[in-house]
Amino acid sequence: xxxxxxxxxxxxxxxxxxxxxxxxxxxxCGIPQLVRLVLKAVPGPKVVVNATGCLEVxxxxxxxxxxxxxxxxxxxxxxxAVASGIEAAxxxxxxxxxxxxxxxxxFAGDGGTFDIGFQALSGALERGHDMIYIxxxxxxxxxxxxxxxxxxxxxxHTTTSPAGKVIPGKLERxxxxxxxxxxxxxxxxxxxxxxxPVDMYNKIAKAASVQGPTVLHYFSPCPTxxxxxxxxxxxxxxxxxxxxxxxxxxxxxGKYRIxxxxxxxxxxxxxxxxxxxxxxxxxxxxxxLLEEIKREVEENWNRLLRLAQQS
Amino acid sequence: MRGRVxxxxxDRAVAYAVKQAKVDVISAYPITPQxxxxxxxxxxxxxxxxxxxxxxxESEHTALSAAVxxxxxxxxxxxxxxxxxxxxxxxxxxxxxxxxxxxxxAIGNRALSPNINIHCSHDDAYAARETGWLQFFAENxxxxxxLTLMAFRIxxxxxxxxxxxxxxxxxxxxxxxxxxxxxxxxxxxxFLPKKEPVxxxxxxxPMTYGALDLFDWYMEHKRAQFExxxxxxxxxxxxxxxxxxxxxxxxxxxKAYNVDGADIVFVALGTAAGTLRHAARELAEQGKKLGVVxxxxxxxxxxxxxxxxxxxxxxxxVLDRSISFGSxxxxxxxxxxxxxxxxxxxxxxxxxxxxxxGRDFTPQHVFELYKRAEEILRTGEPPATSIWVGLRxx
Numbered sequence: 001x002x003x004x005x006x007x008x009x010x011x012x013x014x015x016x017x018x019x020x021x022x023x024x025x026x027x028x029c030g031i032p033q034l035v036r037l038v039l040k041a042v043p044g045p046k047v048v049v050n051a052t053g054c055l056e057v058x059x060x061x062x063x064x065x066x067x068x069x070x071x072x073x074x075x076x077x078x079x080x081a082v083a084s085g086i087e088a089a090x091x092x093x094x095x096x097x098x099x100x101x102x103x104x105x106x107f108a109g110d111g112g113t114f115d116i117g118f119q120a121l122s123g124a125l126e127r128g129h130d131m132i133y134i135x136x137x138x139x140x141x142x143x144x145x146x147x148x149x150x151x152x153x154x155x156x157h158t159t160t161s162p163a164g165k166v167i168p169g170k171l172e173r174x175x176x177x178x179x180x181x182x183x184x185x186x187x188x189x190x191x192x193x194x195x196x197p198v199d200m201y202n203k204i205a206k207a208a209s210v211q212g213p214t215v216l217h218y219f220s221p222c223p224t225x226x227x228x229x230x231x232x233x234x235x236x237x238x239x240x241x242x243x244x245x246x247x248x249x250x251x252x253x254g255k256y257r258i259x260x261x262x263x264x265x266x267x268x269x270x271x272x273x274x275x276x277x278x279x280x281x282x283x284x285x286x287x288x289l290l291e292e293i294k295r296e297v298e299e300n301w302n303r304l305l306r307l308a309q310q311s
Numbered sequence: 312m313r314g315r316v317x318x319x320x321x322d323r324a325v326a327y328a329v330k331q332a333k334v335d336v337i338s339a340y341p342i343t344p345q346x347x348x349x350x351x352x353x354x355x356x357x358x359x360x361x362x363x364x365x366x367x368x369e370s371e372h373t374a375l376s377a378a379v380x381x382x383x384x385x386x387x388x389x390x391x392x393x394x395x396x397x398x399x400x401x402x403x404x405x406x407x408x409x410x411x412x413x414x415x416x417a418i419g420n421r422a423l424s425p426n427i428n429i430h431c432s433h434d435d436a437y438a439a440r441e442t443g444w445l446q447f448f449a450e451n452x453x454x455x456x457x458l459t460l461m462a463f464r465i466x467x468x469x470x471x472x473x474x475x476x477x478x479x480x481x482x483x484x485x486x487x488x489x490x491x492x493x494x495x496x497x498x499x500x501x502f503l504p505k506k507e508p509v510x511x512x513x514x515x516x517p518m519t520y521g522a523l524d525l526f527d528w529y530m531e532h533k534r535a536q537f538e539x540x541x542x543x544x545x546x547x548x549x550x551x552x553x554x555x556x557x558x559x560x561x562x563x564x565x566k567a568y569n570v571d572g573a574d575i576v577f578v579a580l581g582t583a584a585g586t587l588r589h590a591a592r593e594l595a596e597q598g599k600k601l602g603v604v605x606x607x608x609x610x611x612x613x614x615x616x617x618x619x620x621x622x623x624x625x626x627x628x629v630l631d632r633s634i635s636f637g638s639x640x641x642x643x644x645x646x647x648x649x650x651x652x653x654x655x656x657x658x659x660x661x662x663x664x665x666x667x668x669g670r671d672f673t674p675q676h677v678f679e680l681y682k683r684a685e686e687i688l689r690t691g692e693p694p695a696t697s698i699w700v701g702l703r704x705x
Contacts, residue, residue: 045514045515046514047512047514049380056523057523060519060521060522060523061522061523061525062522062523062524062525062528063528065519065522067517067519068517069514069517070512070513070514070516070517070518070520071517071518071519071520072380072383072512072520072521073520073521073522074376074379074380074403074406074410074521075376075402075403075406077372078372078373078376078403081368081372081373081376081377081380082376082377082379082380083380084338084366084368084373084376084377084380085336085338085366085376085377085378085379085380085381085382085384085388086380086381086383086384086512088336088338088364088366088377088381089335089336089364089380089381089382089384089385089386089388090384091364092335092336092362092363092364092386093335093384093385093386095362096335096362097505099384099385099513100513100514100515102512102514119369119370119373120369120370120372120373120376122369123368123369123370123373126369127366127367127368
């Protein structure tokens with residue numbers, strides 16, 4: 001991956017903003033912080049491809065736009081496909097006509113990544129297009145009003161996996177996006193979380209330095225869909241890391257590294273009790289499900305430890 | 312009269328035109344009967360005969376999505392598909408047109424499932440008719456070649472900026488080797504210089520493409536798109552004429568044969584027009600007159616040209632290689648009936664369904680239909696529902 005400038009403090013982050021305020025994303029939403037950091041950490045000319053979703057609808061309400069870089073939205077399931085076309089075109093146009101070639105950045109939600117856009121993403125990774133694919137994962141279809149996705153975690157209440165009397169929320173596991181991405185033979189993939197902006201910035205910078213596809217998986221707190229007070233977004237995000245529910249790690253050229261070690265994890269209940277989507281898991285009758293989730297979180301952490309040790 | 316004579320099937324002729332057009336990006340997925348086109352293009356690219364990116368996508372939906380991205384980036388872009396593949400692209404067809412891309416797509420026309428069938432019907436192309444693409448129909452391999460070259464020129468004209476579809480009948484044209492005349496590369500270069508993109512993706516000039524457009528502006532934007540598409544008509548004619556001067560092959564939106572003084576006229580798209588003309592010549596030997604009209608330009612629909620030609624007839628049969636479930640009539644008939652409603656003088660119209668899923672359409676069928684038309688001419692009473700020809704009875 002060569003020499004990539006890594007920062008140690010927030011003060012080192014460039015001040016230039018390419019994402020204008022005045023957009024309609026909710027207070028406490030995790031997405032704007034991601035976008036601002038990405039546009040700062042990816043150097044040089046760039047183009048953004050955006051899948052249909054919260055980010056798209058909230059930032060480009062005609063005749064306004066928040067985007068200080070070229071921004072393209074085509075549809076929901078095809079952001080990686082559109083990015084493939086732009087990337088392939090600019091390679092040729094640079095060679096034939098000297099067009100300035102931008103770095104291609106994709107933003108898609110978890111619905112646009114784990115579910116409807118899954119095939120397009122897999123195809124783009126397999127073909128090896130030079131792009132940074134970023135999934136902002138708010139763990140459900142938030143733009144349409146909180147429906148479960150393949151990224152919704154086990155136990156969560158959504159409007160299509162309601163915590164009912166017989167079925168207490170979603171019973172299926174969340175897909176492992178990083179493992180799926182790594183299985184395509186890409187060079188760099190990492191998880192990110194807004195409570196750790198320096199870690200986040202450095203991972204974006206690394207991804208930007210790779211020629212070829214990279215995948216970044218971002219924990220995007222959603223006060224509206226997770227039912228918590230918008231002022232507590234970063235607290236919720238930090239707890240996701242500190243309970244080991246959202247491990248911060250990276251895969252780089254065959255090696256795994258946990259970038260934010262969590263020696264003494266906080267009880268998962270602390271994370272759950274802040275959010276309306278998990279509150280039912282603290283009821284005695286759902287204890288079995290809580291235990292199952294705890295077991296899986298531990299298994300996943302141990303798996304990552306093993307991968308990191310083997311590296 | 313320029314060019315040299317070669318023998319190619321329809322798919323290879325389209326691929327050859329695309330190579331001569333020096334496209335920058337090809338984004339395509341295999342589907343019968345179009346596959347030969349993309350195979351040939353992959354060969355050109357991998358053998359260094361064409362300097363382009365060939366994106367071997369994982370579906371037709373991605374084929375068109377990538378094509379849209381590439382076209383917005385400023386590239387000359389080609390894709391091809393058929394039937395189910397076009398159906399899968401359908402969502403993106405609208406966006407490709409609305410965002411004013413200049414993609415050229417060949418369709419090897421093929422029947423839609425079920426039941427799965429790889430042979431010719433026009434229901435795939437018809438299902439794209441409202442999406443805002445220009446559409447052309449080839450009647451033979453020469454036209455498939457010519458229309459592909461002209462489609463790039465038309466789409467990329469700054470007075471047009473809409474994507475184009477070139478239709479060629481599955482197997483009947485895609486897989487039949489015919490004699491055709493192709494241009495020298497230098498003539499193609501002169502006719503079709505490098506694409507000069509408008510509002511392309513440019514990091515030095517950031518723009519937002521595909522914004523959210525609600526009730527306060529959407530309607531004005533659709534009206535603007537409608538007017539822009541309408542205004543392409545003279546440009547299409549202009550390019551047809553210029554190409555005619557270059558090649559000696561004359562193109563018009565509507566092709567009329569033997570219509571002067573003909574009481575009975577048949578209208579069709581694609582290869583059926585050749586069968587109709589052949590039958591018309593045989594009928595002429597018996598002293599009977601059949602006029603034949605075919606559409607080279609299908610979208611935007613050449614209503615005015617058709618009104619001029621068909622107003623002179625007494626009985627007009629409109630032949631559709633398609634069925635429109637639940638509709639009063641198939642697609643071409645509906646277009647022509649609507650167009651003729653506004654004519655000062657209207658012929659009697661009747662609808663014919665033929666050739667579904669590659670069923671043979673022969674001169675014998677035309678003779679049968681001609682008899683029906685004579686009957687209608689006598690009685691003045693056309694049937695209110697479609698006549699099916701070539702259908703297995705009982």
